[in-house]
Amino acid sequence: MILLLVAAGAAVGAPARFLTDLVVAHYAGRFLPWGTLVVNVFGSGLAVFLAVAVTDADWTALLVTGFCGALTTYSTLSYETLLLVENGRWRHALWNVAANLAGGLAAGLLGFALAHLLTA
Amino acid sequence: MPDTSQPPHREPERRPPLRHALRSASVPALAAVAVGGAIGALARYGLTVAFPASPGTFPLATFTANTLGGLLIGVLMITVTEVAPGLGRIRPFVGVGILGGFTTFSTYILDIGRAANAGATALAVVYAFATMAAALLAAALGMFATRRLLVRRRA
Numbered sequence: 001m002i003l004l005l006v007a008a009g010a011a012v013g014a015p016a017r018f019l020t021d022l023v024v025a026h027y028a029g030r031f032l033p034w035g036t037l038v039v040n041v042f043g044s045g046l047a048v049f050l051a052v053a054v055t056d057a058d059w060t061a062l063l064v065t066g067f068c069g070a071l072t073t074y075s076t077l078s079y080e081t082l083l084l085v086e087n088g089r090w091r092h093a094l095w096n097v098a099a100n101l102a103g104g105l106a107a108g109l110l111g112f113a114l115a116h117l118l119t120a
Numbered sequence: 121m122p123d124t125s126q127p128p129h130r131e132p133e134r135r136p137p138l139r140h141a142l143r144s145a146s147v148p149a150l151a152a153v154a155v156g157g158a159i160g161a162l163a164r165y166g167l168t169v170a171f172p173a174s175p176g177t178f179p180l181a182t183f184t185a186n187t188l189g190g191l192l193i194g195v196l197m198i199t200v201t202e203v204a205p206g207l208g209r210i211r212p213f214v215g216v217g218i219l220g221g222f223t224t225f226s227t228y229i230l231d232i233g234r235a236a237n238a239g240a241t242a243l244a245v246v247y248a249f250a251t252m253a254a255a256l257l258a259a260a261l262g263m264f265a266t267r268r269l270l271v272r273r274r275a
Binding site for chain 1: 145
């Protein structure tokens with residue numbers, strides 16, 4: 001059952017990441033990898049919110065492990081950062097790593113606070 | 121002095137409609153990403169069963185997924201861009217789907233938050249930077265090794 005829920009959540013989360021990247025790149029261009037930043041920051045905030053607000057193991061498997069886990073990505077973040085390095089754009093590579101980490105943590109704090117406000 | 125270096129009027133920047141950008145998101149491509157994502161997420165879940173997380177200890181499962189996923193994306197991307205460009209069609213399934221579903225940024229942030237929340241601040245900081253360094257090094261190694269082993273030198 002848990003396996004099915006993880007797979008189902010990921011089967012929605014991964015295409016959602018794919019589409020978000022295309023839409024964000026359409027408006028923001030591909031000079032910097034904004035699409036991955038958007039899914040990682042949003043997905044981190046949502047995951048922390050849900051991890052606090054939802055206590056049921058099945059819902060957690062579907063939404064946190066499956067959906068948020070597949071909506072966000074570390075492999076693309078690593079590859080896109082190395083592409084910037086290969087092009088000699090060290091500052092942009094550093095910015096990319098820092099923006100994902102700081103943005104993800106900030107969104108996580110926001111999700112944490114929101115979940116506590118709503119479930120208090 | 122007026123600035124005459126600029127042309128008198130600029131063509132307004134014209135962006136093609138969004139549906140053009142979404143052309144690569146065909147139904148087969150979306151299905152491949154969905155199936156790949158499910159496979160990758162199940163493999164990641166398997167790691168959390170093999171290396172169960174306990175509060176205050178290093179989150180080995182997520183660290184392994186993100187590092188191994190980095191190595192494999194490096195191998196994949198050099199393969200589909202430099203070794204065999206004809207294999208580019210496997211990228212949605214393998215890269216966006218399997219490796220995207222296998223690796224995760226949200227669980228990484230959750231792990232950092234859980235460690236910090238449990239009072240293990242040093243662990244949170246070490247884990248955050250160790251994952252970042254290991255994933256980037258693994259991806260660089262994957263790219264380097266694939267180029268070294270598979271890209272034919274052009275005479």
